[in-house]
Amino acid sequence: MKTLFGLLSCGGFCLVPALGLADEAAIAERVASFEAAFNAGDAAGVAAHYSADAVIMPPDIATIHGREGAEALWTGFIDAGATDLDLTTVMLEVSGDHAHEMGTFAINVPDGNGGTMTAMGKYVIIWTQDDAGVWNLNWDIWNNDPAG
Template structure:
């Protein structure tokens, strides 16, 4: 009987952890929206605030970028280059409690180098982390373009 009670306690403890962020899908969706809005307004500092302070970003054709300040610099470079209309779409979201894994797609519009604009797109993976207040931040971010 003692083993049965320990098993029930373990199941209850695990269930409590699993539901610690029951609204994570909605909370992450809201964070994705504010991320897009910050980028569309040209506010790289606000974009960077969506990342953990020790985040790692793996952007195409660049070395790994570590930390919120360096990540802000990358997003500022995109803003300065004239990239606009960033649209993010979550395809899969796996809630792991205090972390979540997201797979998604993106589209954006960028200068084509000839005075015009071109639409581009791709896919991404983000590992999200919830802080002590339950606010979700991008912790690991990687993307690449779709041919």
């Protein structure tokens, strides 16, 4: 990950670390808008964050492919009553037009008794930058932490 150390080690005038920081900021914005779309109940908006050839590997569900598959997946979660997605990036490293991110999530889901519970877990995302310079989720996998 490009850091302040990288900027300091070249006197603060390095173009490459500055570009890396811009990419990191752009990805952080995409993470925030993904979260906002989900929390607004906008499955199409969530799916728009994926590349056309995305591969999504949710827990206990067959692998999902592409934006249409992403929209169907997220529609299912939203329709089932999942709300209040909170994503936290733990690590992000950019390398050219690819980046990998590791993070944690919390989401409120129905508890089966008429209430809700908070599910928590971790995720790994491979981001790719398209020809227009937009960062998209290309590979997305997550799993839940044990309850308790």
